[in-house]
Amino acid sequence: MSPADDGHTPDQRGILLDGILFLVGLILMLQLWLLTGTMEAFLGGDLEIAWPAALASLACQALNLGLWRILGALDPR
Amino acid sequence: MQDHPAEFPPDNASQAPAVLPRIRFPDGRSEADQPGWRHAFPIDWARDQVVSRRDFTRLMVLTGLAFTVAQFGVGLASLRAGRARPEPKALARVEEIPVGETMRLHYPGPRDPILLTHLSTGAFVAYGQLCTHLQCPVVPRAELGRLECPCHNGWFDLAEGRPMAGPPRRPLTRIQLEIRDGVIHATGVEERTA
Numbered sequence: 001m002s003p004a005d006d007g008h009t010p011d012q013r014g015i016l017l018d019g020i021l022f023l024v025g026l027i028l029m030l031q032l033w034l035l036t037g038t039m040e041a042f043l044g045g046d047l048e049i050a051w052p053a054a055l056a057s058l059a060c061q062a063l064n065l066g067l068w069r070i071l072g073a074l075d076p077r
Numbered sequence: 078m079q080d081h082p083a084e085f086p087p088d089n090a091s092q093a094p095a096v097l098p099r100i101r102f103p104d105g106r107s108e109a110d111q112p113g114w115r116h117a118f119p120i121d122w123a124r125d126q127v128v129s130r131r132d133f134t135r136l137m138v139l140t141g142l143a144f145t146v147a148q149f150g151v152g153l154a155s156l157r158a159g160r161a162r163p164e165p166k167a168l169a170r171v172e173e174i175p176v177g178e179t180m181r182l183h184y185p186g187p188r189d190p191i192l193l194t195h196l197s198t199g200a201f202v203a204y205g206q207l208c209t210h211l212q213c214p215v216v217p218r219a220e221l222g223r224l225e226c227p228c229h230n231g232w233f234d235l236a237e238g239r240p241m242a243g244p245p246r247r248p249l250t251r252i253q254l255e256i257r258d259g260v261i262h263a264t265g266v267e268e269r270t271a
Contacts, residue, residue: 017130028137031144038151042158043209044247045268050155054148061145064138071134 016074020067027060165264168193179217184252184263191252192217201261204238205250
């Protein structure tokens with residue numbers, strides 16, 4: 001699907017891209033928060049949180065990759 | 078200089094809509110009103126911004142991937158840390174440390190400095206010497222009842238090892254002690270959160 005025939009006007013596509021960008025940024029901040037929190041807990045001797053946090057970060061990354069794919073579909077090179 | 082279409086008339090003005098479809102010009106004027114040079118160097122500003130945002134999003138996704146890899150690194154480190162159990166070790170005899178004095182030793186490894194202090198209450202306490210802020214060695218100030226980190230002026234309570242002032246947020250690593258037959262033994266290491 002090319003940008004010209006995806007049924008979106010440039011304005012609509014811009015709004016979609018802004019939305020995706022916002023979500024990706026939000027998830028990235030969540031991942032950073034997870035990492036700093038896990039590091040803090042690990043250095044404080046709390047070892048139980050490390051793997052659940054790693055899995056949560058992986059889920060966030062999967063979400064981000066999905067959003068990135070949508071972005072690629074909206075605007076292929 | 079004022080842009081005016083009359084100065085540089087487009088060579089193919091009649092074919093312009095077919096050549097430059099869906100371009101919105103920054104000055105908001107129609108394509109027919111654009112100067113000629115814009116037809117020679119057409120830039121779709123909306124599309125240009127899309128490319129910038131797409132590349133920025135890719136950068137963020139890759140940064141997130143680095144965070145995820147780091148998370149799994151912490152997970153692996155926690156597995157290793159969970160398995161490691163330091164061996165008990167005799168540190169010093171009770172009479173070697175007068176009340177209010179501090180002895181610098183190493184536990185559990187030779188690169189892990191600790192401070193063993195005889196408190197005025199008669200109890201012995203031992204803490205890892207590395208500040209929980211940026212790993213500078215802390216200095217005992219028994220007369221003030223605290224340990225001080227000279228790097229960033231962090232203070233820790235001598236009796237509990239908890240942060241009192243400055244940038245440190247976590248307590249010092251506490252060494253578990255046991256006194257048997259007049260000898261102080263270290264039996265474990267206790268990392269603590271706030």
